[in-house]
Amino acid sequence: MPGTSLVDVLNNTFVSVSADLPPADVNFLTDVDVSDYSEEYIIYPEEVEAYLSRLNVYKAAGSDEISTRFLKEDATVLCEPVAALLNASISEGFVPTIWKSAEVIPVPKTHPPRLTESDLRPISLLPVLSKTLKYFVRQWILNKLEATFHPNQFGCLKKRSTTHALVSVLHLWQSALDRGESVRALFVDFSKVFDRVNHNILLHKLCFQGIPGFLLKWFHSS
16 A cells, blocks of 8 residues: 555554454353462462573563563562562453563565565564463463363473374374275365464353363453
8 A cells, every 4th residue: 555654564464364353252251250269379489480590581572671681680589579460460360461462573484575464474572471471371271171182182282292293193194004004184274373263262162171260361351
């Protein structure tokens, strides 16, 4: 469009991917017991210190402009106030706006990129404190859901990777061929799969799987 800056073009392109998805249902929490917060989900300062001390100081800061070097080098001093902030967010089911903001960097998939729609990948730089809280919440969710995962689930799990998936599927195919059977394979790639997640469906699935109500309130806020 004439007069439109490159920044606006990129922004409109990235936003358009999920523009048709509905916002989170404001009535979702009506029938959810959000008062089930317990000591099991307290984040302790020593846990925060351990996480901050492992930060990569060369990683860029997010939209809050708090550097990883500052958080890592002063982890011993900062762990208590940071733990208090994280626990307040969880117990109150509220995510600060700044923690939901991201610096979006368009990274080329091809060199040189020619089309903004297909040749650029948006990489989001989240605040380090936001990622710190996400680390603990992820562990709680995995503890609740891990027993329900299929044995052939390899993505987003510790000690599992694409390599494991390839070894598993090659073993399956070669075993079938050794038995004189045939192999047919179908590969499906979902475009923009994470950007196209319907949050209402996700919230209902988490509720169905028995995720505590106070965490559902937190997810609804996020």
